[in-house]
Amino acid sequence: MPLQLHNTLTQKVEPFQPLADNTVKMYTCGPTVYDYAHIGNFRTFVFYDLLRRWLRASGFALNHVMNITDVDDKIIRNAVAQGRSLRDYTDNFTKAFLDDCGTLRLERPEHIARATDHINEMAEAIAKLEAGGYTYRSDDSVYFRISQFPGYGKLSHNDFSGMVAGARVDVDEYEKSDARDFALWKAPKDKDEPAWDTCIGTGRPGWHIECSVMAYQFLGATLDLHAGGVDLIFPHHENEIAQSEALTGQPFARFWVHSEFLLVEGQKMSKSLGNFYTLRDLFSRGFTPESVRFLLASVPYRKGLNFTFEGLHSAKTAIDRLRNFKLRLETAKLAEGENSEVQTAAEAAHTGFRAAMDDDLNTAEALGAVFEFLRAANVALDGGTFLDGNRARALELMVLFDSVFEILKPSETADGISADDVEAQIAARAAAKKARDFARADQIRNELLEKGVILEDTKDGVRWKRK
RNA sequence: GGCGCGGUAGCCAAGUGGUAAGGCAAGGGUCUGCAAAACCCUUAUUCGUCGGUUCGAUCCCGACCCGCGCCUCCA
The missing domain is CATH 1.10.730.10 (Isoleucyl-tRNA Synthetase; Domain 1)
Incomplete structure (x- = not known):
């Protein structure tokens, strides 16, 4: 039986294989680096890692892109509050995140893409969507008009056909003509706000467009697999589909795989x-x-x-x-x-x-x-x-x-007695035991224990391991 | 309200239309100079509740109860 995965798109467990050759083009949603990642985040990142490892065990090669969202409202707010540049602020948490991933033995994706490294490509994509009639502007911000995209809702299995503009209270700070339209490009609300000068004006990208653009840039129009946490199904992934398919006219991702939530003590x-x-x-x-x-x-x-x-x-x-x-x-x-x-x-x-x-x-x-x-x-x-x-x-x-x-090898501890020294001590203890000097033998055993080495007397001889 | 996930022993948790994997904890034991460590054994007449289908349901259908997620930023 080949590898089967649950596909959110079809709501079924289906055999998985890449479309072309043997390489899986996969994209996973990475962290927004406004703070340290928490264990709920890592549940999903560990899932990505398991997925990677088993795809390879199934004989596939991987071309995996994960984004780092390093521009968003929360980041801007925090960076401004601390009087730091956006880059300075996000560098810190990006490094912490990658360190944490290493500590958890998560494989590094083939590409890690920072949103702010691809602003121009995003602006170009938005320009293309504007040319295609998928957008409108309001106060220099650009919005995606979901009524222009017929498949909207196919991932989250929501029916938006009955939606009426203005029927729902608009909680966003921006003016939108339909509650579920979403921002592609945000014009700065005040002068301090970080912004980029691009072909579509001054501002910064919305959250959803970064994934669409970077996925396309690294992997092309159609991905074999796109993963994320269940909370991203709507609106994030739904919006990615709308943008990407509006841009390329081709299916965005063949498999959508989502990990469930984590509770702490229930x-x-x-x-x-x-x-x-x-x-x-x-x-x-x-x-x-x-x-x-x-x-x-x-x-x-x-x-x-x-x-x-x-x-x-x-x-x-x-x-x-x-x-x-x-x-x-x-x-x-x-x-x-x-x-x-x-x-x-x-x-x-x-x-x-x-x-x-x-x-x-x-x-x-x-x-x-x-x-x-x-x-x-x-x-x-x-x-x-x-x-x-x-x-x-x-x-x-x-x-x-x-x-x-990947848990059998103990994590390195900074200060440890060398294996040779342990062996020497074990030999000394064996000699003491042979001479029936149990006091000395016990002393050696205790000394090793203090250094984090546990001795096991087995019928096959003495075995040792680190605590 | 809509969409989605789940309710299995003290805890975590797998699973199947034919009679409950596994892990932890707990209890018992083996080994040992003594220990430690290690290892083994035991532990759900029962799978949220109530109906239905069936020779037979934890697993299928229906209703209900409870928990969680999304529907607004969120792994």
Whole structure:
């Protein structure tokens, strides 16, 4: 069964493949860099990462663009309030965002596009829309007239045909002739406001046009896949479709894939509830990036995710168990031969893992396949029926698992004792034990523990790992 | 009100028209000089409520209740 994904456009789970050659042209909506990204944002960014990894595992090459929105009302307000330039203000949060992505082991998209690097192209696109009769001006701002675009509503499955101009209270600060028309270009409201001089006048782009323009610039008229959070379906993605298809006359994206929301302790995240967390907040409480990544990845992207501290602890323990298993596979002394039952179980786990991921990235089920095998293999290892010939396939399962989840390798800690030193200490302890100098042996063990190294006395000898 | 998602053990969560994956927690055990660590075992007559279809429904249909998202900036 090939990879299947849920397509918001058709509201069905459908087989996915790129239109041309083997390369997936994908565009994902990135952050608006007015503040540090929070874990709700990262739920979506982790989803993008899982999607990338499994697309590649499915044999596709990727051409992935993610935007950085570095001009919008909130950014301007904050930058002005702090007396900083737009660029200076957004550089800070852009860097923080990319750092956070690195910490969470998110793969870097092939292209990261900052909106303000493409203002002229946006202005040209708007000029083209004006020439095509899709727009109107009001106080030097330019609006898209959605009544000119017949397919409007096809993504969010809303019916706008009954809409009447003026029927709805206009909450926007700008004058629009129809409540759902949206700004393509905003003229500055006062002199301090950052603005660009372009072929269509002075001002700045609206939010939606940046994605349409940068997607076209990097990937062409039709994308294979466009992703984002569910909250972007309307109006953002609906508007992107309207602009892009009005510009090119071609379908904008073949697959639309959206990730569900994240709750914190069963409640929506908000600053007033005090449950609004950035990665930095979680790390300062002692949680590791791997735990956060695992928790965010372990719930399928189309299900709401309840982010809890118990879940974070749970993730940590689960990761330890997976790491222990891999270590055991690598270090166990095994008898020659191959046990066919174990081998069959390993194959079943491989197949189960792949089938689950192929089924709209069902990470929960994929994890189930891994843990099921883990237990069976541990039983076999305990019973001596896990043989040397079973080792490779079992380790390959862990490689497959980690190619998606990427949590087995512990994050670097700044100050750590070297592996050679650990080995030397272990040898010293073994000697002390042999001489029945248990006091000395315990002392060595405790010293290592203080340095974050845990010793395990197993029947195959001493194994160690970092805390 | 419209559109969309969801309600499964203490918590997180998968899943199927034929009788409930997996993880965490909890309890028990194995190993060990003692520990630690590790590993194993046990834990839902039951899947929001009420009807219906069916030989049989957690899974299909209908109604209802509850939670969440979007409809205005928002992952």
